[in-house]
């Protein structure tokens with residue numbers, strides 16, 4: 001896997017805007033409105049609200065922010081059939097959303113470093129032993 005060229009946060013946000021506009025998805029950044037995103041302060045986390053709104057939390061590493069955005073895109077691409085086929089299994093859904101997101105990035109000529117990909121799947125594995133149905137609002141998805 002090739003390494004992602006150094007990207008600054010501004011370039012990444014421009015790309016996020018481009019892609020989210022293309023897909024008709026609203027993107028908001030926690031850092032732009034801390035007051036209204038008090039439930040979204042978990043570092044290195046992003047959320048999907050409904051099917052078309054993504055909230056991006058605060059990240060130290062811009063590449064992790066970027067790959068997390070694609071994971072949330074993965075949630076918007078995930079089919080109902082997949083969810084039903086696997087009986088709402090959160091771990092399988094999370095892994096599939098990383099897969100769909102990274103694949104969608106690749107289709108847009110965006111390639112992530114192994115480190116970022118490892119980060120993503122490690123996030124997914126944090127659902128081992130948990131089930132979404134037991135989780136409260138505001139937790140990373």
Ligand SMILES: [Zn+2]
Pocket residue numbers: 071075094097140141
């Ligand atoms: Zn997720």
